[in-house]
Amino acid sequence: MEIDINRLDLEFQAKIDSGKTIEPKDWMPEKYRKTHIRQISQHAHSEIVGMLPEGNWITRAPSLRRKVTLLAKVQDEGGHGLYLYSACETLGISRDELFEQLHSGKAKYSSIFNYPAVTWADMGAVGWLVDGAAIMNQVMLTRTSFGPYARAMVRICKEESFHQRQGFEIMLSLCNGTAVQKHMAQESLNRWWWPSLMMFGPRDEESTHTEQAIKWKIKLKTNDELRQQFVDQTVPQIELLGLELPDPAIKWNEERGHYDFGPINWDEFWRVVGGNGPCNRERLAARKEAWEKGAWVREAALAYAEKQENLREAV
Amino acid sequence: MKKEWPVWEVFIRSRSGLDHRHAGSVHAADAKMALENARDVYTRRQEGVSIWVVPSASITASDPEEGGELFEPAKDKVYRHPTFYDLPDELTHM
């Protein structure tokens, strides 16, 4: 029996190595299933918790154009959460169970959303930096081994292409505006910079799952590689905006062909991941409240559907 | 745990003349709602001109274990493809 599992494992890995996708009904190691449920649901939770900080600003957006683009963007995040929950459900777990895991604190979501969106400039910084960082991960995941996840990512990447542009455009308007606006932009960049770098996760030497994740193509690059890529891509954009670099240690390193940057405050990272960031409790409470307040609505719709079904059968 | 809205598979035809293609899934209490949810979720960017929704539970899928017997027998029937036939280059429109 054990030999059998070993053989299946090898065949499974060979299938991934040859570039074939794994589909929900295919045999898969239990660990693969569990890891994917964890990762995809975490990703889904991040999308819907991510609606909250930006959602706060829809009613206060400074122009009608900004209002509709922000609303469309936050709505997209809901859609992306939905696509990801659907992908996760193909692994034999229900959306309700996944919500239950989120609400009980058992499941995690991206820690970045535990930071507050305190000014309008944060709508720019979040779209530009946070979505920018997320997109790098997501583009990579369009080639991941689990078919439903990869397909969800293709759709998400296509839709998200406007998100980062939307954010950058907000920053650009601020930077071309008055001194007050430019200050608002700078202050926001300074606040979001470090949490954005933390989005890529712990340093490679501390990242426990990297090797397995690379084998399964959940990751095609390591955390540090992606982080470096993000810094390299973003520094020229900061300069384009005419803002000051948020980290005095940022410097082009000719030898490495990359920007050097200063040390990340990992204590803060672990503290926020552990539940003690500025908004962890608020975010979770908001999700739970929406869910609990919606319970009677969801039940009513089911009850109505059942009654209609019975009526049809009676005819 | 309380009962959840069932899952529906969504198929969208992007332009008339093309086939409906699987777009994803939604949760909905009934067929009408499934259609509306599919419209609200999957056609926000003018992706479609027609939608089908099917309860996921009604779909019968082939078993990947049987992939060999189901699909491999077609492999050597190359004569079903036009490129199998050797014809002179001068022959056009065929």
Next chain:
Amino acid sequence: MNKSLYDYLILLGDSPLILGHRLSELCGHGPNLETDIALSNIALDLFGQVRNWFQYAAEIHGEGKTEDDIAFLRYEHEYRNVILTEQPNKDFAWVIARQFYFDAWHYSLLTQLCESRDERISAIAAKSIKEVTYHRRFSSEWVKRLGDGTEESRARMENAIAHFAMYKGELFEETNVEKEMFASGTGADFKVLKAQFESFTNEVLNEAGLEIPQIDWTQRGGKHGVHSEHLGYILADLQYMQRAYPGMQW
């Protein structure tokens, strides 16, 4: 400037603006993901309509006025939305009841405006009516679902339908501008509006097994700039950026 036409466009734009605002408060807080997304779609449609009305109004006004000046830089008494639209999202039944009454009215209004003698108005109405046809379908479906769902949902829906009945009357009270616009072939016939509204809402409520509220008075004032207490808070949010950072480009 054609002041009557300008005022009329403000009347047309303000109600969807304030209702869109209320709906956008729900983004991320809906009873489930699908419904959340659906409500945002409605809000986006409404804001799109608002922009069309206000862009036209800004052109009529001239002197460099923009859609944003109109949306963000007026005082409370200058907003002309019906009071119905500013009522809060107390629960999902309230959201649906408010939407249901609004959509029934909005649908009939836009249907008539499709025939407006003002070509710009008829064009905007023709685009909007497709959106609002869907809104009306969405809210009516939910009235039926909640009305004939569980005991709890029925009680909540009945309560909400009864509560919002006191805001219906204002929808049919013709202001002078509306009278003038109807007379000139630009606006809508309020008799038709009311008849269509009543027959549609009665039909849906009957189907939902809900009692049709009998009410002989109405809240009024919104169309004349006298609002409920809620509007001040809405404007505090809506205008926050424009008031705190005046005269800037965003």
